Amino acid sequence: MRADGRALPAYEAGAHVDLEVPGGGVDGIPPWRQYSLCGDPSRSDAFELGILNEPAGRGGSRAICEHVREGTILRVGAPRNHFPLVADSQRSVLLGGGIGITPLLAMAHALKSAGRAFDLHYCTRSGEATPFLDVVEEFAPNLTLHHSDAGTRLRVEDLPPPDPSVHIYLCGPERFIESLGTASRARGHASENIHREFFNAEVRRDGEGFEVEARASGVAVHVAEDEPITRALARVGVKVEVKCEEGVCGTCITDVIEGVLDHRDHFLTDEEKESNSLLALCCSRARGKLVLDI
Numbered sequence: 608m609r610a611d612g613r614a615l616p617a618y619e620a621g622a623h624v625d626l627e628v629p630g631g632g633v634d635g636i637p638p639w640r641q642y643s644l645c646g647d648p649s650r651s652d653a654f655e656l657g658i659l660n661e662p663a664g665r666g667g668s669r670a671i672c673e674h675v676r677e678g679t680i681l682r683v684g685a686p687r688n689h690f691p692l693v694a695d696s697q698r699s700v701l702l703g704g705g706i707g708i709t710p711l712l713a714m715a716h717a718l719k720s721a722g723r724a725f726d727l728h729y730c731t732r733s734g735e736a737t738p739f740l741d742v743v744e745e746f747a748p749n750l751t752l753h754h755s756d757a758g759t760r761l762r763v764e765d766l767p768p769p770d771p772s773v774h775i776y777l778c779g780p781e782r783f784i785e786s787l788g789t790a791s792r793a794r795g796h797a798s799e800n801i802h803r804e805f806f807n808a809e810v811r812r813d814g815e816g817f818e819v820e821a822r823a824s825g826v827a828v829h830v831a832e833d834e835p836i837t838r839a840l841a842r843v844g845v846k847v848e849v850k851c852e853e854g855v856c857g858t859c860i861t862d863v864i865e866g867v868l869d870h871r872d873h874f875l876t877d878e879e880k881e882s883n884s885l886l887a888l889c890c891s892r893a894r895g896k897l898v899l900d901i
């Protein structure tokens with residue numbers, strides 16, 4: 608609930624919020640992380656999030672699990688949705704790996720309430736390592752559980768045959784998303800019917816240095832080898848808002864005036880990348896001179 612008692616903003620299944628991590632940031636970068644809303648979207652009294660404590664992660668989930676207690680007041684952004692359900696699809700196939708089940712729970716709630724056809728496949732290591740087991744069970748008989756330890760991994764043959772009215776939604780670890788996305792396309796599902804949600808991703812940051820000009824700000828700076836563009840711009844006073852810093856949230860996407868782009872993000876679509884007009888400044892790079900509309 609909101610601290611001021613006012614109503615929470617409405618959201619649609621697939622949405623996420625930015626949450627300020629308690630306990631301070633590093634290098635003055637605000638410590639925000641993105642988490643899917645996993646409750647029933649028709650509920651207006653609460654935002655439900657599922658946060659896995661990942662000791663080997665960047666520290667956000669650990670800080671939240673250590674510092675947040677009942678009654679803790681947190682700063683949370685308005686819901687944003689880059690992973691919406693397609694309104695006129697005949698069948699939705701929800702594929703969740705581990706904690707990536709969270710946005711799919713909200714989708715399953717919405718589809719069930721609307722009486723729309725869906726299949727929920729939930730992949731985990733074992734029955735013991737299956738968060739939200741009690742919640743997903745309410746989606747039987749549309750639910751299939753897959754446990755790798757039990758040899759019941761999801762196979763692409765478990766999915767419905769390709770059809771323009773079938774849409775597939777993938778959320779989980781990067782390798783889970785990439786391998787099932789590739790297998791679905793190989794089976795004949797159209798790329799535009801395969802929807803993916805990343806929450807963290809391995810981002811390659813290596814690369815040679817290059818020049819960047821922030822034309823609207825009237826400054827230019829050298830981006831050092833392996834340095835994010837955002838950090839180089841900050842040195843000359845151009846502050847770019849960042850949230851995930853892993854190329855998944857879209858906060859730092861900026862208009863490009865000219866340059867040879869080297870996209871490293873998981874946010875822009877293939878068409879947007881080919882347009883050569885947008886760049887995720889937290890992780891992507893360029894070759895030669897880059898001119899930004901900033």
Ligand code: FES
Nearest residue numbers: 850852854857889
């Ligand atoms: S800060 Fe999230 S994509 Fe760049």
